[in-house]
Amino acid sequence: MTITQGGPHSTVDQTSAKRGMNLTLRIWRQSNPSVKGKMVTYKVSDISPDMSFLEMLDVLNEQLIMQGDDPVAFDHDCREGICGMCGVMINGQAHGPQQTTTCQLHMRSFKDGDSIDIEPWRASPFPVIKDLAVDRRAFDRIIQAGGYISVPTGTAPEAHSTPVPKKDSDAAFDAATCIGCGACVAACPNASSMLFTAAKVTHLGLMPQGQPERDDRVVNMVHQQDLEGFGGCTNIGECSASCPKGISMETISRLNHDLLGALRAGARPKS
Amino acid sequence: MAKTNSVFKKVVMAVSGIIMLLFLIAHMIGNLHVFQGAESFNDYSEWLRSFGEPALPPRTLLTVIEIVLVVSVLAHMWAAIALWRQAKRARPERYVTKKSVVQTYASRTMRWGGVIIGLFIVYHLLDLTFGAANPAGTDATPYDRLVASFQNPIATTVYVVALVLLGMHLRHGIWSATQTLGQSNRRRERTVNAFAVAFATLLIAGYLVVPAAVVLGLVD
Ligand code: HEM
Numbered sequence: 001m002t003i004t005q006g007g008p009h010s011t012v013d014q015t016s017a018k019r020g021m022n023l024t025l026r027i028w029r030q031s032n033p034s035v036k037g038k039m040v041t042y043k044v045s046d047i048s049p050d051m052s053f054l055e056m057l058d059v060l061n062e063q064l065i066m067q068g069d070d071p072v073a074f075d076h077d078c079r080e081g082i083c084g085m086c087g088v089m090i091n092g093q094a095h096g097p098q099q100t101t102t103c104q105l106h107m108r109s110f111k112d113g114d115s116i117d118i119e120p121w122r123a124s125p126f127p128v129i130k131d132l133a134v135d136r137r138a139f140d141r142i143i144q145a146g147g148y149i150s151v152p153t154g155t156a157p158e159a160h161s162t163p164v165p166k167k168d169s170d171a172a173f174d175a176a177t178c179i180g181c182g183a184c185v186a187a188c189p190n191a192s193s194m195l196f197t198a199a200k201v202t203h204l205g206l207m208p209q210g211q212p213e214r215d216d217r218v219v220n221m222v223h224q225q226d227l228e229g230f231g232g233c234t235n236i237g238e239c240s241a242s243c244p245k246g247i248s249m250e251t252i253s254r255l256n257h258d259l260l261g262a263l264r265a266g267a268r269p270k271s
Numbered sequence: 272m273a274k275t276n277s278v279f280k281k282v283v284m285a286v287s288g289i290i291m292l293l294f295l296i297a298h299m300i301g302n303l304h305v306f307q308g309a310e311s312f313n314d315y316s317e318w319l320r321s322f323g324e325p326a327l328p329p330r331t332l333l334t335v336i337e338i339v340l341v342v343s344v345l346a347h348m349w350a351a352i353a354l355w356r357q358a359k360r361a362r363p364e365r366y367v368t369k370k371s372v373v374q375t376y377a378s379r380t381m382r383w384g385g386v387i388i389g390l391f392i393v394y395h396l397l398d399l400t401f402g403a404a405n406p407a408g409t410d411a412t413p414y415d416r417l418v419a420s421f422q423n424p425i426a427t428t429v430y431v432v433a434l435v436l437l438g439m440h441l442r443h444g445i446w447s448a449t450q451t452l453g454q455s456n457r458r459r460e461r462t463v464n465a466f467a468v469a470f471a472t473l474l475i476a477g478y479l480v481v482p483a484a485v486v487l488g489l490v491d
Pocket residue numbers: 233234235236281282284285286287288289290291292293295344347348351378381382384385386388389390440441443444445447448449451
């Protein structure tokens with residue numbers, strides 16, 4: 001395959017092609033949700049270390065299309081680490097060996113001759129649609145159960161009308177960086193969605209605007225994640241260590257704290 | 272609550288675990304009477320049985336402790352099994368390749384380790400409480416039963432393995448319970464984990480000195 005770097009002003013000369021890596025990929029292929037999938041081995045060559053992981057998969061797919069084969073389905077959108085669409089297990093780690101999104105993982109994290117296993121997120125609430133693409137709408141339903149605040153729409157309110165202590169706004173912002181990618185579920189030995197839900201509960205629960213619905217929010221979101229079939233959290237910490245946004249375990253403690261308070265105050269799930 | 276909330280199950284696990292933990296502290300300190308000689312140890316055992324007499328009937332204190340512990344063990348196991356099954360349902364298809372990044376060995380062994388600890392508790396009661404599984408038999412004094420058990424290398428090995436597993440269970444359990452009860456935060460995380468390691472190590476060391484003393488012939 002050709003590599004796309006280089007150009008008249010590039011310091012990379014012709015011999016740079018030698019830097020291209022040859023890799024063996026073992027990828028989960030599953031043509032639809034109802035059939036059993038399996039790992040299939042592919043070879044790619046001349047992969048530039050500057051490519052992103054998804055660009056490497058694009059190279060593979062071009063190759064497959066040229067050969068008349070079915071390209072590997074994988075999710076992606078922004079390719080800049082902010083949308084949360086991408087995400088696969090790479091050699092057994094959610095989003096691969098760096099703590100970032102799959103689209104922001106670069107091939108320099110691998111060496112020539114490496115063998116890379118690529119699998120979809122595995123959790124029964126995240127059924128495989130095809131190959132590496134999974135249905136993450138269970139997260140949307142958790143959000144619908146309480147991950148919102150009720151405010152009148154219209155002109156944006158004057159920013160200074162509701163002061164927020166700096167400490168709270170910083171912590172809320174940290175939690176708000178969750179992009180809903182699902183790596184926490186994928187990495188968790190229990191397939192628990194606790195870190196995701198806890199990020200939302202923390203983000204909204206720290207803001208004055210989030211107070212009116214605070215008790216109902218936590219009770220309903222936890223109820224919904226149980227209904228979806230996610231596992232229960234046992235505080236292992238794989239989620240936080242795999243989260244591209246580094247959402248902390250503290251958010252889970254905060255969720256538990258809010259939940260206990262809400263149950264004591266009599267809040268009960270809607271359905 | 273129609274379907275018991277998964278966090279509620281964790282709270283049951285945490286509270287029952289803490290109750291058992293408080294018992295374990297008292298039990299460990301009680302065991303150390305062995306270093307004051309056979310008489311002191313047997314008197315302590317007798318005191319537990321006659322506590323509050325004659326105002327209270329015999330074995331009142333022990334019976335209360337036993338009921339609380341049986342309820343705790345059952346509640347703890349109920350929650351553990353329910354969460355175990357929930358986790359199995361949540362990931363029916365396992366990864367071909369899976370690497371853990373930060374998972375501790377202690378947290379990995381919570382479930383099977385817990386089962387082994389449960390079996391050990393049954394053996395331990397048959398051995399030193401009821402004497403049915405004890406080399407010295409049911410008629411021996413508590414002190415003689417203890418010495419007889421730890422003079423048997425197989426029984427001693429069982430105790431040591433179970434206690435080390437229990438120590439690991441508590442190392443993760445203390446951290447996990449702090450999270451479950453909503454008492455942790457980023458600042459406290461290190462302290463909680465350091466405390467969990469130190470506490471579990473000290474507690475288990477406190478238990479292990481007794482068989483060690485018998486094996487080394489300091490107590491016979
Ligand atoms: C009867 C056998 C036992 C079984 C099957 C068992 C099983 C478990 C399991 C599966 C967990 C959850 C682990 C996690 O959060 O990752 C747990 C937590 C815990 N266990 Fe046990 N355990 C047993 C005995 C004990 C004993 C004897 C103690 C005595 C102190 C204890 C104390 C704890 C504590 C404090 C926790 C933390 C609660 C939490 O997770 O929030 N366990 N146990």
